[in-house]
Amino acid sequence: MSAAPPTAPFAPTRWTLVLRARGESAEGRAALSELCEAYYQPVLRFLRCEGRDEDAARELAHDFFARVLAGSGFAGADPERGRFRSYLLGALKHFLADQRDHAARLKRGGGVTLESLDAPDETDTSAGLAVADPGAVPRDAAFDREWALTVMERALVALQKEFDEGGKAAQFETLKPWLMGDTPESSQADAARRLDLTEGAVKVTIHRLRKRFREVVRSNIAQTLADPALVDEELRHLVEALV
């Protein structure tokens, strides 16, 4: 296996910290809040996919994370699961089920459907989601997909930041399409001209870019896993989730 593990094999990942502390130590708590912050987006999107409007989803996501961070959901967390992603999805479903039970209690006006008095505004992109779409992605798959997108986005942002700091923002901008894979040679030549580099230098840069990206992605993923050896598997899972 030529690809070296990007993180030190025995350095604890954030998720290991969380698990180890069972959400109680300050360190674990910090790690958890970092993770939650990082993966806020998939949760929000997931909630949106369930047919809520933007505000309701955001509100619910806040509640959810508040609860996760308070550690109250941790009693039921299964350390064997080893994946933050799975844990978060499980906790979210659990939370939603609780929420539904809670809302359905007659004491709190159960059985009454709440309707918005406002007309849907321009920013609300969820207008179409109010109606169940038979072709919609199943919710777990949707969650995983959002997760994969978040992973990718975070890695790209980190990479961009690195290049920016190194004063090579233009390089990143021009060469980032090659992250998708090989594109025709002519465009590489084109990129070389644009960046005022030789074609060979561009090739090397692209190679480095890819390698670095790979490392960043893998290290990001590793942070959400209890066992870093599972990185490949998780990565494959996320690729599949994107289909």
Place this chain on the structure above:
Amino acid sequence: MSQEAGVMTIKVDPNICPKCGATIPTDAPQGLCPKCVLLGAATTDDGISPTGTAELPSLERVAAAFPQLEIIELLGRGGMGFVYKARQPHLDRFVALKLLPDQLARDAHFAERFSREARMLARLNHPGIVSIYDFGQTGGFYFLLMEYVDGVNLRQAMQAGKFSPSAALGIVPKICEALQFAHEQGVLHRDIKPANILLDARGRVKIADFGIAKLVGDEKPDLTLTATGATIGTPQYMAPEQLEQPGTVDHRADIYSLGVVFYEMLTGELPIGRFSPPSQRTPLDPRVDEVVMRTLEKEREKRYQSAQEVKTNVEHLTDAQGQPAPVRRPLAVEDDFVLCNPRLPRMARAISVYAMILCPVLWLVGVMVSEQQAHTNLYADFVQKMTDGIVHLGEFVGVVIFVIGGIKLRRLKSAGPRLISTAVWIHIVSVTIAMLGSIWVDLLNRKGMEDAEAAISYGEAVLVVLALASLVFEIWSLVWLRRNASRLNEIFAAAAPATQLAKAPTERLGRRATVAAGLTIASLILGVPFLASAVFMGAVLRLQSPSVSFGPPEFVIMVSNVLLVVALGLGGFLPGWWTLRDIRSAGGRGRGFKRALFAMLAWPTLLTLVAVALVVAALLGGYLPNGHGFTWKLSVTTVLTVAAGILLVFAAWRWGRAIPRGQKAEKAWIVFAVAALLLLAPSLPISLWSGMMTVRSARFAAEVAQASLQTYPNQPSAAESDCAFNGLLLVPPRHVLLLNARLWSNGVAVPASGLTAHIVAPRHHTHRDLLSWRILAVGDRGNRGAGWNLTVGGGTNPVLYPPAQGAERPDWTLAEFPGLVQLMPGETRSVRMLRGTGLTRTGESVVWEATLEMQLIKPTMEEESMTEESVVAVGHDWQPRVTVLAGAPRRTVTIEAKTPPRETLFVTGIVLSNGVPINCGDLRAKLWPPSGRETSSFAVRWQTVEGANSDAAPWELVVEDVNLNTIAARLWPTNLPRLDWSVTPSAANLGKLSVTREARTFEVARALQRSESGRSDAVDWSVRIQLQSSPLATASARGIKADFVLPANQVAVFELVTRSNGMIVPVPELAAYHINGTPEMYNGKFIFADDPDDLDSFTGLPRWTFGIIGPDGRLTSQGLAVPPVPADFNLTMTLWKELRPDKEVIEGLADSTSGSQSYGLRIRTRTVKLKPDLHYSSSGYGTNWMPAVARHLESATTTNDTPWIQFTFTAVELREVEGKRWLAIDYVDRVNGNCQKAFPWEANIPGHRPETRASEFAADSTDPLAPRHQRIEYLLPDSIQREQLEQLRSTVEKALKRKTIRLELGEQKSLFEFGSSSDTALKAWIKVGPQHKL
């Protein structure tokens, strides 16, 4: 150039990923294709996935690597790489391309080893081994190009269905052969498992992946078990030494693996741990165990030492199966029969099939079709019930014994023939009882019904024939069984051991078969009555009693019953089939074969036979009413059901015949059975529906579609029953019963009209009604001199009278009624109701009869147009009543036409097509003026017709008599295409017009129709109405025209009469009268003429003009009729007659010999004495002139009623005209019939008699008895002062206004008094006296 290209690739579409071509989602970070980016992160640059699992190379990549092949699809993937199906175009053959896992390519030594091994494998050329065509390395792939086997592997085959032992025994030797060959070549397979054994479409066995395990797995051959190697083999199939010491593996490891496969094929399980021998898990020859266990020996020394050895042993087993081996084989091949035991002689087989199947089915059909007859008396009913009870019980017991006997016979049990004989005897006895009983019942029923025919329906006839046929067969079989008893006993004795052996173990199957059979029996027991009650009884109930509705609840019950039955039936059928299959695969061993067979075949056979029975019934009985006969639904259902049944039986037969021949028969059976079930599936709902309809119709035809007349169950009273017959009429739904009473004199029909009535039964239920026939004595209420009358429906319904028979009226008595008269549709039946004797004028005795003729008509109209209500009405003209005119006329043109007095209006409709008149039936009406003096007015209305009738005629012409407010004629076109008619604009404004003798034509409607060729020349249709008046025409070629002179105070009655047997019988209503109450003679004309052109618009019959024509030439009576004069009536008579008072003359009536009829005119005159000073003259239609003249008769004043006159004062007025002052009093007076309208007023003013004048200023009617508005005026003396005048007015007003005064004849009453002084006093009184006349 390159720049441009680069720009282009990026800018073609930023939303499309340049790498994978997918659309980049909008939420993709940085606008990059997320999949490709993450995939890039997951893949290192050299294209090898670090994930450890082999990545599936894309089809494109493979195709690129193998340009000489057409890659078709991925066949499979596994530890050994990927297998694609590909095609070699130049050889035009399919090949299998195996790509070895990528990581192998990274092994430096692999290339060398690969080519070495592959070369050796390519040498393995054997029909049982998948050949290798080519191998090598290209495009980064190591590949093997192999023979493509079109089929399945053993794993898939085993998943599809369990292998029968014989199939397994057939496959193993072939595997052994191939293994032996490879072992001889020094090649070990190392991975024998079901997935590597391929079965091609032609049943050949090929072993795949020879040596691949070694090639792939043995990365480092010198090392013992590597981690990689362990994962690549298939441990379950590996020999113990292969797991423990892979290095020392030899060919015996393959034999062990073969043993595992063998075991799995036989039992469906893997030999893991302490496994039992296969024969304990599945019915099997125990010698097979021996072979299997020896291949599975843990120590390879104890195993078979070569594949050849295994093959020989297995083949030996297979060969030995046909022999009488020591193996327990309870049933020989021939014992695996389906219905008949082949050891039995043919006749015995037939008997057993009959007893098991045909007999119960016939019985069931009989039970379903049997129907309750209507009996005329209780005794017959009782006899019928008792017979039925005995026969049904007997037959049920007989059928049960039959079935048991048949089964026993089939199983070669000696009890079979005895049981069958017993059942036959029972059957014969019960049939005899049934026949005797029915004869008895029939005799009882027919008592007094000589002319009633035996009504046997087709269905019954079929049943009788079937029953007789089966009886003949039974007797024959009885004889046969007796004669062949010894022969049968021999067979039974010979079969005894075999049947003993049949009780072999494998209890599991036996239990399952029992459950299946139990379910089937339960479904039969529950299902047959359910089906019967749901389908048949539901329909019957609905028919017999309309109050039982067949609504949703009943439907739900029916459907759920049917579903339950079907579920139970399937519950029996499926496990039966399953068990049978297992028994078969056990080589015929296993208990419960018969139970399973019964369970499997009972329902399909029953369904088939029921369907056949239905078809036969439907085919034979063309009697199904309403065109429900042989509908497509019925045909489709029956064809499908019969086909399904035949397929099922055929499949079962074929399958049962082919025990050891392996899979083929199994497959065929499944194919046939599935096909049969598929056929059956659509037919089930249809058959339920149409079966219901059929049976409903059949019941309808056999039983209810008969009209009947029977003695009413509750006769009113003994006294009345002597002179009245009360009958219960039953009319089946959708039928019309015409009733026609007829009068006979010495057997010759006497023409009598008005004795026709009809009953239109509603669409959905039987109409029941009362028919009362009464003999009337002189003075009875309602006796019009007829002697009897007839009421249909009682109460307010019509009463029919025969013509008055006058003084020669016969002495009627009731004839003996047969008790029950039934008639089928289309049938006419006559019942004698009354008998009587009378005398002719010459004193001869004549026998009279009155009969009731009943005719049941099935209208040939759409069912939808039948009403939901019963209609009972007089006359035979039922047609218009049953037609429902739905919807209102959509478009209308009305012309009000006025004709001059005494002129006939002709209305003609003309239809033109492109300006050319076409014949659209008779659209002409001739309308007689209703009265001679006034202008008559008719409304001629053209209107479109919608609804049920619109297909027959798109529009109609209706002519209404405006004064009488009746419809005078209705005309409609025939043969007119369906067009969209619209009213022409000019027609909308026609309004009123007067019609002249010159024809006037108006276009009322138009329509456009595209010609059929679709060209532009459309057809322009138009409707015109032509109106014309013409003077009254009475001249006729046929008829009577009589000029007569009638003396004063005479009434002449002109009657058309017939003579029958010397007895004169008037044709009722064909009569006219004239009353001459004037002092002069009356010169008139009597006419009875037909106008050949003048057809009645309703009936299309010629119309007769009948009546008296006065001196002014007008027809005075309503002399238009369509009398029921025979068509051959041909009387042309012109006579001049001076009539004498109180005489009777008959003209034109020849004295006839007995049996012939002749027509003539009888004129009778009567004297009337009218009241003094009354001149009265009138003519009328009919003979009933009395009401017309009664008021004017002198004798009428002598009635008990006191004559009176009544005044009602309405207004008082003082007025001054030309200097004279008048007091005017308005009043209305009424008189009763006996009082002359006497002028009453007198006023007295002393010394001065005032002048009075009276005026009648508003007559409401010409009737002298009707109230009249009158005015009387007093001339007041000048001496009255003005203020006195006002006083006078108020006095009078006070005294009279709104007062009513009634005075009797001769009475006098003071009205008012005014003033006391002599010069102003005014006194008024009224006096009523007969002498006064206004």
